[in-house]
Amino acid sequence: MTTTVCGRCKSSGAVTDYQGRQDGAVVWTILRCPTCNFSWRDSEPARAIDPAARSADFAVDAGDLQRYPKILQQ
Amino acid sequence: MNDLPNRARSISSLRDFLELLEDSGQAITWSDPVMPEPGVRNIAVAASRDANGAPAIVFDNITGYPGKRLAVGVHGSWDNIALLLGRPKGTTIRELFFEIAGRWGDQEAQISYVPEAQAPVHECRLEQDINLYDILPVYRINEYDGGFYIGKASVASRDPLDPDNFGKQNVGIYRLQIQGPDSFTLMTIPAHDMGRQILAAEREKVPLKIAVMLGNHPGLAVFAATPIGYEESEYSYASAMMGAPIRLTKSGNGIDILADSEIVIEAELQLGERELEGPFGEFPGSYSGVRKAPIFKVTAVSHRRDPIFENIYIGRGWTEHDTLIGLHTSAPIYAQLRQSFPEVTAVNALYQHGLTGIISVKNRMAGFAKTVALRALSTPHGVMYLKNLIMVDADVDPFDLNQVMWALSTRTRADDVIVLPNMPAVPIDPSAVVPGKGHRLIIDATSYLPPDPVGEAHLVTPPTGDEIDALSKRIREMQLGALS
Numbered sequence: 001m002t003t004t005v006c007g008r009c010k011s012s013g014a015v016t017d018y019q020g021r022q023d024g025a026v027v028w029t030i031l032r033c034p035t036c037n038f039s040w041r042d043s044e045p046a047r048a049i050d051p052a053a054r055s056a057d058f059a060v061d062a063g064d065l066q067r068y069p070k071i072l073q074q
Numbered sequence: 075m076n077d078l079p080n081r082a083r084s085i086s087s088l089r090d091f092l093e094l095l096e097d098s099g100q101a102i103t104w105s106d107p108v109m110p111e112p113g114v115r116n117i118a119v120a121a122s123r124d125a126n127g128a129p130a131i132v133f134d135n136i137t138g139y140p141g142k143r144l145a146v147g148v149h150g151s152w153d154n155i156a157l158l159l160g161r162p163k164g165t166t167i168r169e170l171f172f173e174i175a176g177r178w179g180d181q182e183a184q185i186s187y188v189p190e191a192q193a194p195v196h197e198c199r200l201e202q203d204i205n206l207y208d209i210l211p212v213y214r215i216n217e218y219d220g221g222f223y224i225g226k227a228s229v230a231s232r233d234p235l236d237p238d239n240f241g242k243q244n245v246g247i248y249r250l251q252i253q254g255p256d257s258f259t260l261m262t263i264p265a266h267d268m269g270r271q272i273l274a275a276e277r278e279k280v281p282l283k284i285a286v287m288l289g290n291h292p293g294l295a296v297f298a299a300t301p302i303g304y305e306e307s308e309y310s311y312a313s314a315m316m317g318a319p320i321r322l323t324k325s326g327n328g329i330d331i332l333a334d335s336e337i338v339i340e341a342e343l344q345l346g347e348r349e350l351e352g353p354f355g356e357f358p359g360s361y362s363g364v365r366k367a368p369i370f371k372v373t374a375v376s377h378r379r380d381p382i383f384e385n386i387y388i389g390r391g392w393t394e395h396d397t398l399i400g401l402h403t404s405a406p407i408y409a410q411l412r413q414s415f416p417e418v419t420a421v422n423a424l425y426q427h428g429l430t431g432i433i434s435v436k437n438r439m440a441g442f443a444k445t446v447a448l449r450a451l452s453t454p455h456g457v458m459y460l461k462n463l464i465m466v467d468a469d470v471d472p473f474d475l476n477q478v479m480w481a482l483s484t485r486t487r488a489d490d491v492i493v494l495p496n497m498p499a500v501p502i503d504p505s506a507v508v509p510g511k512g513h514r515l516i517i518d519a520t521s522y523l524p525p526d527p528v529g530e531a532h533l534v535t536p537p538t539g540d541e542i543d544a545l546s547k548r549i550r551e552m553q554l555g556a557l558s
Contacts, residue, residue, distance in 0.1 A: 008220075017255055018207035020110075020138020027138045028110075030207055030222075032254055037350040039221035039252065041214075043138075044111045048217045058218040058353065060364060070348050070366040072264060072272055 006033035007040060007049040009062040036060040082160030083318040087194070087334035088384060091158065091292040092130060092145065098163060100154050101130040109137050110213035118146045118387035118394075125392045127153050127163070132382065139211040143382045148292060150387075150394040155401070158292050164547065167401075168473045171420060174405045177317070183310035184319040188333040193323035195335045200375045201326075205255035209337065209375060210288075210383045212252065216355030220364065223354060224250040224286070226386040228294055229260070229268060230329050231284040234275040243330055244268060245294065245308035250286065251351050251367075258341070259351040259367040263501070265458075272368050275343055282343040284370065285325040289336025289384040294320070296402055326374045336384065337377040341370035358426050359390030360504045391426065400424035403455060407431070410453045415446050422472035428459040429503060432472035435465060435520065443520040444492065451494075451514060458500050462515045470519075481519040484531075490518040 004014040014031040017039070021027060028043035038060070046053040061067070085091050095101035108114060114133065121128045128151040133144040149155060156165040159173050190196055200209075212222040227250050233242035244267035250258045262269040275282035287294075297312040309330065313320040323333040327340045348366035356362050388395040400423070407428070408421040417438055423431040435446050443465035450456045450463060466472055466481045492515070499512035506512040522528045 015254075018205060022138055022140060032221075037220065037251075037253060041111060043109060044214065045217070048111070048214065055218070058361075060350070065350070068350060068364050068366055072262070072269055072276075072368060074273065074277055 007051050008038040009036040009060040011035035011062045079160035088289045104133045114213045142211040144211045145384045149398040181314040181317050183313040188323045193333040196376045220352045221251045228287045234280045234282045241305045256372040283327040285329040285331045286339040287335040289382050336381040340374040341372045344369050355389040403428045419468040430462040431460045432464045434472045436468045440523045440526045447516045464517045467520045485521045486519045492516040
């Protein structure tokens with residue numbers, strides 16, 4: 001079952017960007033989080049996409065997106 | 075196969091090069107089913123353990139991407155680089171270095187134009203309902219990357235303020251993160267040509283159109299990563315260095331592109347917009363941070379029939395990134411140093427894009443190597459990248475780490491180490507004090523000259539030179555022959 005909760009920032013509402021097929025059947029789905037822009041494939045190992053199994057070092061704080069610097073400022 | 079130089083000069087596309095590699099036992103096809111993650115990454119990393127001999131790998135059975143092809147490791151070994159330069163497998167890194175250094179400024183560029191209707195890259199054209207995921211068999215390169223990256227794109231653009239100037243066209247390798255079906259972010263810094271162009275377009279509120287070339291002439295992939303002057307054309311440079319013609323055509327949005335690339339994505343900068351990008355496992359072997367980066371909207375895609383998507387594994391070394399750019403990081407430093415100091419005999423800046431460099435020099439006077447080291451820090455690449463420098467004598471091959479360690483062991487006095495604090499640093503160097511600022515280290519491992527006290531050592535001089543190199547290769551061949 002494909003979850004629409006982002007494994008990185010835990011926001012809900014991920015959108016489906018693509019579905020891979022093999023012999024006509026869907027074998028995986030690529031999703032994208034509109035909050036933090038994390039993209040993932042639902043067939044990836046849990047440690048990369050499951051918020052419960054994923055390293056906190058790579059989490060993004062959805063409540064504080066201002067902390068991330070903007071590159072190339074005039 | 076005994077006409078390697080001519081065969082190398084006749085390469086005009088990725089397909090030509092893959093054929094040459096395959097004929098030489100340097101490309102394999104992976105036809106077993108493989109999952110995009112972690113399968114592709116695992117195979118690419120396993121291959122890159124063999125920096126000397128790894129083959130390119132073409133995947134043609136990735137689960138969920140039926141009929142699509144992916145190539146990795148095209149520049150992933152010294153043997154593949156040797157074949158690109160028209161030299162046989164087994165050519166030493168030192169020989170490859172002098173092959174490249176010897177071509178510097180030696181040849182004329184040969185540029186020809188192919189009408190768009192005849193250019194292989196335009197065989198198939200998409201102008202609406204574009205979904206990059208439908209074209210590119212992407213996969214997560216490192217497990218905590220922020221998304222699916224295009225890691226080996228040569229991005230062509232015209233100067234937005236001088237669009238008719240051929241020389242001011244830029245071709246560079248930038249990392250691209252796919253951001254939905256028809257958008258991607260591009261990571262650059264103000265010092266890079268693309269960074270300058272983005273800032274100029276946004277300041278003057280003029281469009282910036284780009285063409286992202288994937289699966290390219292293998293010479294361009296090498297030379298697009300070489301820092302050359304802003305007004306020098308990477309196409310001309312690649313042609314001159316290959317000693318062969320480069321075929322160009324126009325992209326649909328009016329940019330000069332390679333006529334024989336596998337895929338070209340045309341896109342336009344969304345002025346002033348920034349989107350979250352990263353992290354990405356970068357060449358120092360650590361992840362970049364998350365930042366807000368410029369975003370481009372895809373306007374069209376051209377590709378050859380049955381295109382090959384070429385990508386790279388990059389991360390903690392050794393990786394294809396190191397063989398792709400290592401010698402072309404070293405050769406410009408060598409050429410620039412030689413202008414001031416002809417006593418410099420070789421430069422090895424293979425490690426992490428030159429974060430560590432080893433320079434061999436004939437000492438003109440006591441302490442001279444330190445002067446040369448300081449000059450190296452002021453070369454264009456040295457300003458940001460040359461963090462640790464090891465200076466050795468001309469009788470030490472800087473590409474042979476056993477010899478370098480011998481010099482460190484026997485010729486270094488502990489007070490011959492210089493630390494330069496608070497210098498510019500590459501922002502993604504994990505050892506930086508703060509991103510963009512750190513310390514430099516110079517180790518003078520050259521021998522002493524008067525007026526320094528030189529001690530009483532008299533060197534053993536084992537035989538060296540071409541004869542010994544040839545004997546070494548013959549012994550290796552006899553060893554391999556004994557097995558067959």
